Amino acid sequence: MTFTIAIDGPAAAGKGTISKAVAAHYGFAHLDTGLLYRAVGAKTLRGADPIEAAKSLTPDDMVGDLRTPEVAQAASKVAVIAEVRAALVAFQRSFAARDSGAVLDGRDIGTVICPDAPVKLFVTASAEVRAERRFLELSQKGLPDTREQVLADVIARDKRDSERAEAPLKPATDAVIIDTSDLSIKDAVAKAIAEIDAHR
Numbered sequence: 379m380t381f382t383i384a385i386d387g388p389a390a391a392g393k394g395t396i397s398k399a400v401a402a403h404y405g406f407a408h409l410d411t412g413l414l415y416r417a418v419g420a421k422t423l424r425g426a427d428p429i430e431a432a433k434s435l436t437p438d439d440m441v442g443d444l445r446t447p448e449v450a451q452a453a454s455k456v457a458v459i460a461e462v463r464a465a466l467v468a469f470q471r472s473f474a475a476r477d478s479g480a481v482l483d484g485r486d487i488g489t490v491i492c493p494d495a496p497v498k499l500f501v502t503a504s505a506e507v508r509a510e511r512r513f514l515e516l517s518q519k520g521l522p523d524t525r526e527q528v529l530a531d532v533i534a535r536d537k538r539d540s541e542r543a544e545a546p547l548k549p550a551t552d553a554v555i556i557d558t559s560d561l562s563i564k565d566a567v568a569k570a571i572a573e574i575d576a577h578r
Contacts, residue, residue, distance in 0.1 A: 381406070381479040382489035385548035387501035388449070388536050388547060390508035390515075392558040392566055395500055398575065401566040404481075409473045410451065411484035414466050416444040419452030428456040432465035447516065447523060447531065454535050457485075458542040460474060467491060470511070483540055488550035497577045499570055501550035503559040507530050 383400060387393040394410055397468035417439040421431035442447075456462050463486075470491045473478050482491065488498035503511075509529035515524055523531075539547040549555060554573045558566045 380477055382474045382476055382492050382495040383481045384487055384492045384495040384498045385483040386487050390512040391501045392501045393483045394503040395563055396567055396570050397481050400570055401481040403571055406479035406483045407476055408483050411470055411482055413440055415453040415457045418456050420444055420449050421576050422456055427460045428459055432462040440547050454538050460544045463544055475514045484548040486537060487543035488553050490545045497574050498550045498553040499556055500553040501556050501558060508532055
């Protein structure tokens with residue numbers, strides 16, 4: 379039976395970590411839809427036209443280091459292009475419709491991609507908390523950004539994602555909000571599973 383879980387939220391809120399844990403818990407397939415946009419962004423950094431990059435996306439484009447700050451910013455920029463989003467919608471909806479159940483995380487899953495999903499979660503945290511998480515992640519990779527720069531990038535990306543005309547970042551009207559600012563990963567995952575169980 380098809381069962382779709384839509385998990386949205388801004389960068390570094392913990393939605394990816396929660397989504398992977400939820401998918402593993404239920405034995406569902408997981409799609410990090412942000413990787414689709416990162417892959418398109420990475421192709422544009424190499425000189426590709428964003429719309430053509432989205433239309434020609436292949437599994438081979440989904441490998442490599444797609445989690446650099448440069449790729450993240452490029453992904454946010456191509457995500458405002460209506461034709462790019464349209465090119466990726468069909469893939470996401472097809473993934474969501476699989477019989478074995480699916481967890482999709484992104485920024486417009488509950489509002490645009492799967493508005494009829496039986497469970498919608500919106501995972502968020504303060505910009506300062508999210509910037510600190512991202513700074514520590516980048517530091518572990520040896521990337522030299524300062525805390526101030528990472529916070530500025532987080533705020534700029536939030537603004538771009540929430541103010542874009544096409545599928546802006548916002549909770550679905552029936553989404554359950556999970557603020558992870560003061561939650562451990564274990565507690566955040568437990569809260570998400572409890573909400574999902576209540577809707578199954």
